[in-house]
Amino acid sequence: MKFPRIATYLMALFVCCLATHAQTNSLTALSTGVYLKKEKSITQATQTSKNHKTLFAAVKATDLASILETNGPFTVFAPSDNAFSRFTNAELKDLFKTENRKKLKSLLTYHIVAGNLTASKILRAMCRGNGRASFTSVQGNKIMATMQGTDIILTDGLGNSAKITVADANLSNGIIHEIDSVILPSQL
DSSP states (O other): OOOHHHHHHHHHHHHHHHHHHSSSSHHHHHOOOOOOOOSSSSHHHHHTTOOOHHHHHHHHHOOOOOHHHSSSEEEEEEEGGGGGGOHHHHHHHHTTGGGGGGHHHHHHHTTTTEEEEOOOHHHHHHHHTTTTEEEEEHHHHHSEEEEEEEEEEEETTTTTTEEEEEEOOOOOOOEEEEESSOOSOOOO
């Protein structure tokens, strides 16, 4: 049976509101081995993750490792290595050049929000915002969160979107949500 689009939206919003205290498997399933222990910092977790080698290299290259090691709390929307496939090898090499570190740092800090922003907090914010919530990144631009079925979708100001694929990796200085695409603060 197919539902009209508005009925599906209303049902998703209703489920969203009910899920604020109970986390559903589709939104928060954390595969074992992605992140090990809560005692780890965001930097340590990305360094040991098999899915975030490119992200960790970028964090190191922009001198954000020390900040994400001790300060916080932060919420990191962490693009997987596969998410970086939106860039060609030449584009990635170019971003990592010394003269482009400012662009790379802007890109990374756009994926970071100050505070502990769990999936249930994102859902609650969307419930209060009639299905939408906006969060200001450390970089300064906003990220929009919406629902698509049972998935939380993040959208940047350019219309690019990313789905949270693994949510709520609780670490000593914040939370990591793995996303399936790189969102952009501006045209690179």
